[in-house]
Amino acid sequence: xxxxxxxxxxxxxxxxxxxxxxxxxxxxxxxxxxxxxxxxxxxxxxxxxxxxxxxxxxxxxxxxxxxxxxxxxxxxxxxxxxxxxxxxxxxxxxxxxxxxxxxxxxxxxxxxxxxxxxxxxxxxxxxxxxxxxxxxxxxxxxxxxxxxxxxxxxxxxxxxxxxxxxxxxxxxxxxxxxxxxxxxxxxxxxxxxxxxxxxxxxxxxxxxxxxxxxxxxxxxxxxxxxxxxxxxxxxxxxxxxxxxxxxxxxxxxxxxxxxxxxxxxxxxxxxxxxxxxxxxxxxxxxxxxxxxxx
Amino acid sequence: xxxxxxxxxxxxxxxxxxxxxxxxxxxxxxxxxxxxxxxxxxxxxxxxxxxxxxxxxxxxxxxxxxxxxxxxxxxxxxxxxxxxxxxxxxxxxxxxxxxxxxxxxxxxxxxxxxxxxxxxxxxxxxxxxxxxxxxxxxxxxxxxxxxxxxxxxxxxxxxxxxxxxxxxxxxxxxxxxxxxxxxxxxxxxxxxxxxxxxxxxxxxxxxxxxxxxxxxxxxxxxxxxxxxxxxxxxxxxxxxxxxxxxxxxxxxxxxxxxxxxxxxxxxxxxxxxxxxxxxxxxxxxxxxxxxxxxxxxxxxxxxxxxxxxxxxxxxxxxxxx
Numbered sequence: 001x002x003x004x005x006x007x008x009x010x011x012x013x014x015x016x017x018x019x020x021x022x023x024x025x026x027x028x029x030x031x032x033x034x035x036x037x038x039x040x041x042x043x044x045x046x047x048x049x050x051x052x053x054x055x056x057x058x059x060x061x062x063x064x065x066x067x068x069x070x071x072x073x074x075x076x077x078x079x080x081x082x083x084x085x086x087x088x089x090x091x092x093x094x095x096x097x098x099x100x101x102x103x104x105x106x107x108x109x110x111x112x113x114x115x116x117x118x119x120x121x122x123x124x125x126x127x128x129x130x131x132x133x134x135x136x137x138x139x140x141x142x143x144x145x146x147x148x149x150x151x152x153x154x155x156x157x158x159x160x161x162x163x164x165x166x167x168x169x170x171x172x173x174x175x176x177x178x179x180x181x182x183x184x185x186x187x188x189x190x191x192x193x194x195x196x197x198x199x200x201x202x203x204x205x206x207x208x209x210x211x212x213x214x215x216x217x218x219x220x221x222x223x224x225x226x227x228x229x230x231x232x233x234x235x236x237x238x239x240x241x242x243x244x245x246x247x248x249x250x251x252x253x254x255x256x257x258x259x260x261x262x263x264x265x266x267x268x269x270x271x272x273x274x275x276x277x278x279x280x281x282x283x284x285x286x287x288x289x290x291x292x293x294x
Numbered sequence: 295x296x297x298x299x300x301x302x303x304x305x306x307x308x309x310x311x312x313x314x315x316x317x318x319x320x321x322x323x324x325x326x327x328x329x330x331x332x333x334x335x336x337x338x339x340x341x342x343x344x345x346x347x348x349x350x351x352x353x354x355x356x357x358x359x360x361x362x363x364x365x366x367x368x369x370x371x372x373x374x375x376x377x378x379x380x381x382x383x384x385x386x387x388x389x390x391x392x393x394x395x396x397x398x399x400x401x402x403x404x405x406x407x408x409x410x411x412x413x414x415x416x417x418x419x420x421x422x423x424x425x426x427x428x429x430x431x432x433x434x435x436x437x438x439x440x441x442x443x444x445x446x447x448x449x450x451x452x453x454x455x456x457x458x459x460x461x462x463x464x465x466x467x468x469x470x471x472x473x474x475x476x477x478x479x480x481x482x483x484x485x486x487x488x489x490x491x492x493x494x495x496x497x498x499x500x501x502x503x504x505x506x507x508x509x510x511x512x513x514x515x516x517x518x519x520x521x522x523x524x525x526x527x528x529x530x531x532x533x534x535x536x537x538x539x540x541x542x543x544x545x546x547x548x549x550x551x552x553x554x555x556x557x558x559x560x561x562x563x564x565x566x567x568x569x570x571x572x573x574x575x576x577x578x579x580x581x582x583x584x585x586x587x588x589x590x591x592x593x594x595x596x597x598x599x600x601x602x603x604x605x606x607x608x609x610x611x612x613x614x615x
Contacts, residue, residue, distance in 0.1 A: 037405060087586055095405060096350045100542055101585045103535055107578030115572055227416065227531070234409050268420035271413050278410045282402050 004138040009256050015145040017252025018152025022207035024232035024244040026200030032176040032239030033196045039102035041204050042226030043109035048073040048205025049212045050113055053122050062127035066209050073205025078198035114219040122217040148210050231274045237284020303550040321448050328452040330560045332516045335459045337540035337552030339509030345546030347502045348482030353411030355533035356418050357388040357507035361514030362524045366435040374439040381515035388511030389504050396503035419529040434525030438518055455516050462509050478502050543584050545591025554592050
């Protein structure tokens with residue numbers, strides 16, 4: 001393989017990784033702070049896409065659609081957290097019920113989307129300002145892929161600043177460490193949980209919107225993305241924000257190069273990576289706590 | 295009297311599944327009930343792991359699918375004379391695979407166990423697509439013949455499934471009521487205590503895993519004969535999810551709950567699906583209601599109003615003393 005193809009493939013892998021990271025970091029934030037494995041996270045990815053599609057039909061402006069899609073996904077997320085998920089926190093066998101409830105939301109949201117917008121393929125065009133491609137000397141890369149990578153990096157930077165440098169960020173980290181103690185110190189923990197849920201689902205929506213011009217928009221898109229994101233979260237370690245970044249980079253590049261080298265096995269490669277990580281280091285690559293059998 | 299009460303669910307089971315033949319509502323509904331009873335076995339087998347042992351496996355479709363594929367491929371390769379034998383071979387194949395997967399997955403607990411079982415099932419699903427010459431890939435295996443005895447009319451195959459499923463259910467029922475079943479129950483409630491009693495949690499979980507996989511394989515093999523066609527979707531994660539749905543909707547703390555769950559799920563899918571294509575919406579709503587209001591499932595409703603069942607009271611007494 002010559003260096004040009006390698007770079008092109010690497011950059012396309014990076015853009016896949018950034019989209020995965022946007023979904024997976026939300027998933028891992030929710031798991032860390034709210035302690036819910038949000039199986040329906042892909043449905044917010046879907047909702048963001050369709051809100052944007054609707055706005056594009058009305059105003060024909062990608063940026064307005066993006067803004068409304070992100071906010072809309074976040075609001076739906078917060079409503080679901082307040083009205084439903086909050087009721088099952090702390091129940092016996094909580095994990096199984098969370099899985100079921102969020103699975104129920106996959107069924108409901110996907111069908112509502114199908115009902116409102118129909119089952120057929122939709123397209124969201126790239127914004128005209130990002131149409132072209134960039135010449136990197138040895139290879140030519142679409143501007144839009146660069147845009148996705150830049151947005152992903154901005155989110156990483158912002159999250160790093162928020163989580164480590166601000167008081168609010170410290171509270172979010174504290175609530176993932178010891179929810180009860182934070183509550184005793186006078187913090188409104190349920191509010192933090194709702195807000196984190198909203199931000200995380202909004203990030204899922206953002207990923208859906210950014211991915212829409214590259215992929216086709218169908219009611220099944222959310223389910224496709226959730227499994228890949230789960231793999232990312234498992235590889236990086238549940239609730240570990242930086243783990244999600246590392247996991248997304250690994251899976252993004254595995255998908256990108258897998259298609260080139262082993263097209264036959266590209267779809268199963270990600271599962272193989274996940275199985276290896278779970279067997280060798282079940283707590284995830286970047287987490288320290290042991291969870292295996294003592 | 296207590297004896298009679300214990301057997302009441304069995305009476306209901308026989309009355310319903312044999313009564314349907316007397317009522318004879320037509321081939322369409324017999325076919326539907328045949329699906330219900332086959333999925334019941336799948337769900338009850340799964341519940342040995344989920345409701346009894348407390349292991350949330352998200353990859354049970356793998357064993358269901360292996361049973362179906364082995365049965366289907368054997369029928370295609372040799373002919374349908376030994377159909378029942380092929381089902382048993384299929385189930386044994388599922389059990390064999392489950393030994394290896396169980397050895398690896400049971401080292402983990404909680405969500406990690408769930409994810410690893412999911413990964414293995416998805417891996418198998420992906421491979422089924424890719425190994426086109428072996429599994430038929432996307433198309434699955436079509437036109438799986440049935441032995442002469444069972445051809446012509448769905449009623450014959452329904453009776454055959456009923457007999458096979460009932461035998462399997464009886465075995466599972468006995469397992470659940472055996473000392474081994476009590477050990478599994480204990481593993482869910484208090485694994486440390488099991489260790490203190492000198493029993494090995496890992497080994498017993500593995501046994502439950504293999505037994506559960508075997509009977510899921512039987513269900514898969516039966517399903518292969520029902521429609522005469524199988525497809526990779528039988529290994530996909532929604533099939534695993536359905537097992538959890540059926541067990542929870544019906545009541546995971548009861549033996550017959552998953553049977554009720556299977557009836558509700560299959561019924562909704564078919565009956566709502568007749569009027570609108572949005573039947574999964576209705577399933578989503580039912581699951582939401584069950585999770586929020588009846589966490590013990592339909593058969594557990596009687597315990598709702600603060601009445602703890604006998605098992606829980608006993609546990610409480612033990613824990614407080």
